[in-house]
Amino acid sequence: MSSTDRPRVAFLGLGRMGAPMARHVARAGYDLAVWNRTRSKAESFAQEVAQEVPQQSVQVADTPAEAARGRQVVVLMLADPTAVREVMSGSSGVLSAAEPGTLVIDSSTIGPTVTREIAAEASGRGLRYVDAPVYGTVGPATEGVLEVYGSGERENFERARPFFDQWGDPAKVRYLGPVGAGSAAKLVRNLILGVSIAATGEALRLSSVLGLPDDLRNDLIETSQLGPSYPRIREIVETGRTKPAAFEMVLLLKDLDLCLREADELGLTQAVREACRRVVAAGHGDEDARALAVRMAEGV
Incomplete structure (x- = not known):
């Protein structure tokens, strides 16, 4: 052409x-x-x-x-x-x-x-x-x-x-x-992303409370079902760098809101949305979405 x-x-x-x-x-x-x-x-x-x-x-x-x-x-x-x-x-x-x-x-x-x-x-x-x-x-x-x-x-x-x-x-x-099938697929993918990030955050929090050493904690998460998404979260844990954001946390919150507008009976998504909302309200909305795991581990 x-x-x-x-x-x-x-x-x-x-x-x-x-x-x-x-x-x-x-x-x-x-x-x-x-x-x-x-x-x-x-x-x-x-x-x-x-x-x-x-x-x-x-x-x-x-x-x-x-x-x-x-x-x-x-x-x-x-x-x-x-x-x-x-x-x-x-x-x-x-x-x-x-x-x-x-x-x-x-x-x-x-x-x-x-x-x-x-x-x-x-x-x-x-x-x-x-x-x-x-x-x-x-x-x-x-x-x-x-x-x-x-x-x-x-x-x-x-x-x-x-x-x-x-x-x-x-x-x-x-x-x-x-029309609409593409948007539906995108919400499903972002729901999985949000829930996985939050699950990693709770794993980090529990590891800290139980006193597991960092190398064992990393091995447990990296060899789990959460492993594929952990390297970027681990980088944030180890460097503290949450910006520039590849995908801002406030946009993840928006997408979780959209998921719940489509199907409000999603209890796990509601819990993750509330965690994300709390972290955004604490001033972290412009950080990378994967920093949600770190902020949850910190108890934000």
């Missing part, structure tokens, strides 16, 4: 995950417009792209509507349901400017219920909507090896596939069925 054949793209949301994902789009030569709630981040992004890819220019838009106007593809990578609703349906939102037939790819983590509501509104305006949250942190996003959970009409998924293959390991780009 030549550069003249590529659709014009708008990318909305240039946070820790959005910026590297948008950079892959720019490197691929797409005509790109970007919007971010903090405009200075969008301007910095455009300057970085210009330095890396001199022949590529990036338009910085003042509103989501301005970014989406005249674009064939609009990508959203936003923090939560409130942000997605505002960017899609607000007075200066995508729906006020996008033309019928525009493909909307929402890679935000907002849960299946909200996803289906937004998808229905977008479809009612003649837009094509793909629910495609990604699993992974800043490193995989930068390397383009995220997991992608796509759902919606299969034709729309295939239209979005060139972008998924930029962001993710092609072997981990999955089509999961009707």
Whole structure:
């Protein structure tokens, strides 16, 4: 596909995950417009792209509507349901400017219920909507090896596939069925993540109370079912470095809230959510989510 054949793209949301994902789009030569709630981040992004890819220019838009106007593809990578609703349906939102037939790819983590509501509104305006949250942190996003959970009409998924293959390991780009299935899969993965982190925190706490030496504690956890996720937690334990965060604790709390909105009978998830809420309230919300284990071990 030549550069003249590529659709014009708008990318909305240039946070820790959005910026590297948008950079892959720019490197691929797409005509790109970007919007971010903090405009200075969008301007910095455009300057970085210009330095890396001199022949590529990036338009910085003042509103989501301005970014989406005249674009064939609009990508959203936003923090939560409130942000997605505002960017899609607000007075200066995508729906006020996008033309019928525009493909909307929402890679935000907002849960299946909200996803289906937004998808229905977008479809009612003649837009094509793909629910495609990604699993992974800043490193995989930068390397383009995220997991992608796509759902919606299969034709729309295939239209979005060139972008998924930029962001993710092609072997981990999955089509999961009707819209909302991707968001459901993402919540399940993040529930497992949150519960595993909390379980590690309690193991650390119990090890300390029982007076186990560090080497034995590490061996017990590393050879357990929690072993695969322990190295990063162990690094935090040993160095005390909780920032910069690959995935902020406040975002884990948001995702646990979303899980419980979908199914409030999840007792273990409720307990982990309360532990996470307590740690965030104590001022640790901007730390890496895996620091939850360390803070729990400390008795926060």
